[in-house]
Amino acid sequence: xxxxxxxxxxxxxxxxxxxxxxxxxxxxxxxxxxxxxxxxxxxxxxxxxxxxxxxxxxxxxxxxxxxxxxxxxxxxxxxxxxxxxxxxxxxxxxxxxxxxxxxxxxxxxxxxxxxxxxxxxxxxxxxxxxxxxxxxxxxxxxxxxxxxxxxxxxxxxxxxxxxxxxxxxxxxxxxxxxxxxx
Amino acid sequence: xxxxxxxxxxxxxxxxxxxxxxxxxxxxxxxxxxxxxxxxxxxxxxxxxxxxxxxxxxxxxxxxxxxxxxxxxxxxxxxxxxxxxxxxxxxxxxxxxxxxxxxxxxxxxxxxxxxxxxxxxxxxxxxxxxxxxxxxxxxxxxxxxxxxxxxxxxxxxxxxxxxxxxxxxxxxxxxxxxxxxxxxxxxxxxxxxxxxxxxxxxxxxxxxxxxxxxxxxxxxxxxx
Numbered sequence: 001x002x003x004x005x006x007x008x009x010x011x012x013x014x015x016x017x018x019x020x021x022x023x024x025x026x027x028x029x030x031x032x033x034x035x036x037x038x039x040x041x042x043x044x045x046x047x048x049x050x051x052x053x054x055x056x057x058x059x060x061x062x063x064x065x066x067x068x069x070x071x072x073x074x075x076x077x078x079x080x081x082x083x084x085x086x087x088x089x090x091x092x093x094x095x096x097x098x099x100x101x102x103x104x105x106x107x108x109x110x111x112x113x114x115x116x117x118x119x120x121x122x123x124x125x126x127x128x129x130x131x132x133x134x135x136x137x138x139x140x141x142x143x144x145x146x147x148x149x150x151x152x153x154x155x156x157x158x159x160x161x162x163x164x165x166x167x168x169x170x171x172x173x174x175x176x177x178x179x180x181x182x
Numbered sequence: 183x184x185x186x187x188x189x190x191x192x193x194x195x196x197x198x199x200x201x202x203x204x205x206x207x208x209x210x211x212x213x214x215x216x217x218x219x220x221x222x223x224x225x226x227x228x229x230x231x232x233x234x235x236x237x238x239x240x241x242x243x244x245x246x247x248x249x250x251x252x253x254x255x256x257x258x259x260x261x262x263x264x265x266x267x268x269x270x271x272x273x274x275x276x277x278x279x280x281x282x283x284x285x286x287x288x289x290x291x292x293x294x295x296x297x298x299x300x301x302x303x304x305x306x307x308x309x310x311x312x313x314x315x316x317x318x319x320x321x322x323x324x325x326x327x328x329x330x331x332x333x334x335x336x337x338x339x340x341x342x343x344x345x346x347x348x349x350x351x352x353x354x355x356x357x358x359x360x361x362x363x364x365x366x367x368x369x370x371x372x373x374x375x376x377x378x379x380x381x382x383x384x385x386x387x388x389x390x391x392x393x394x395x396x397x398x399x400x401x402x403x404x405x406x
Contacts, residue, residue: 054326075240077256077259079260092263094260095256121326122326123278
């Protein structure tokens with residue numbers, strides 16, 4: 001996986017300008033929209049901007065979840081691997097497509113910190129990557145940030161669960177329709 | 183030597199998009215294009231035809247029975263991956279943002295508020311494919327392509343470059359020509375009037391200078 005770092009936080013004015021831009025991005029993401037400027041600044045300190053080309057895998061299902069990300073530009077497909085009897089992997093099914101300002105990689109915040117889906121870039125993507133371990137520490141130390149972030153993150157998890165459930169139902173619908181037409 | 187026939191499948195929920203893609207590849211000649219509106223039909227075409235190229239919208243729906251489900255339009259990447267695994271000879275182009283250039287009423291939007299129809303699509307190709315990027319995992323097999331609405335000024339330029347420019351420069355030439363003609367006529371008349379004036383002035387001056395001489399020659403009485 002080739003990852004090109006776009007910005008690393010330097011010292012001085014550039015850092016402040018970058019932080020302001022990062023805070024703006026975080027504010028536009030639902031998960032962090034309930035935080036005030038000081039809290040956002042603390043989260044912004046844990047972030048890093050990254051760019052991925054189309055087709056790149058950002059997070060691999062089953063891998064150790066060390067970071068989560070807010071999508072700034074592009075589109076990311078979240079895919080689930082399907083296993084046939086005998087543990088033979090048959091392929092991957094897209095369960096959701098992440099758009100701008102949406103968060104993905106929430107597994108980094110929840111035990112056992114293993115990614116449950118693979119995220120594949122459908123086009124050139126720019127993401128704001130957040131260090132999962134440091135964010136967990138921040139959320140543990142500051143309960144207001146913790147409450148705000150987790151209450152919004154639960155919505156993301158619930159939404160993904162609902163998406164997956166809908167895909168499963170639609171698959172069954174297809175099977176039923178196929179059987180009825182025979 | 184006769185060129186071998188190239189099999190291409192285009193898969194998109196939108197008939198206009200399929201038509202556009204077909205129009206785009208067919209002029210090459212020796213190409214047979216088959217269309218699929220969803221994943222099952224695209225898979226059937228791939229299995230039966232073993233195409234050389236598959237052009238797939240990443241928001242390809244899973245099937246007609248699931249059109250009302252918001253997440254049914256996520257089959258493009260899945261089928262692209264299946265094709266690269268099961269038909270390695272097929273090159274797959276995955277179009278990643280057809281949905282953003284095609285409105286929900288399934289007509290292609292224009293900036294003047296009107297929409298493209300099948301008829302004017304024949305002359306106006308409102309979409310352009312750019313940024314073809316090969317997949318990193320399966321090089322030269324799965325290609326990710328951005329597709330976007332052609333900028334309005336580019337559309338106007340391509341549509342009007344041959345006709346409007348000719349009319350504009352023709353009209354400009356007519357105006358310039360008539361200006362020169364009128365200028366030349368005016369110059370001729372002006373030159374004649376000016377010549378008469380110069381003659382009169384010279385005659386007057388000569389008359390004034392020769393006044394005493396005439397008096398002397400012709401005598402006081404005659405001159406009076």
